[in-house]
Amino acid sequence: MDYGMISKIEKAERYAEQRDRIRFVSFNVTFDGDNNPHTVTYENGQWSCDCSFFSSRGVCSHSMALERILAGMLPESVNTELR
Ligand SMILES: [Zn+2]
Numbered sequence: 001m002d003y004g005m006i007s008k009i010e011k012a013e014r015y016a017e018q019r020d021r022i023r024f025v026s027f028n029v030t031f032d033g034d035n036n037p038h039t040v041t042y043e044n045g046q047w048s049c050d051c052s053f054f055s056s057r058g059v060c061s062h063s064m065a066l067e068r069i070l071a072g073m074l075p076e077s078v079n080t081e082l083r
Contacts, residue, residue: 023073023075024042024070025044027042028040029041031049033062042066042074045075049063
């Protein structure tokens with residue numbers, strides 16, 4: 001492996017420890033719930049999920065789980081549990 005690649009891998013390892021460098025803007029995921037798979041999307045600070053709990057409450061176990069997984073990489077205002 002050439003030196004250029006080695007230094008990039010070392011930098012990637014440092015970056016991977018620094019979650020505050022990363023801000024998610026949008027994504028969508030398939031989330032395998034206990035009963036059914038759900039589609040969860042995040043767009044411009046707004047969560048959405050196709051489960052019935054989310055449609056009535058605007059938050060659900062799937063969006064809250066993703067908030068925990070992505071802790072430090074979403075804007076603070078997005079924490080739906082505090083609303
Ligand atoms: Zn959900």
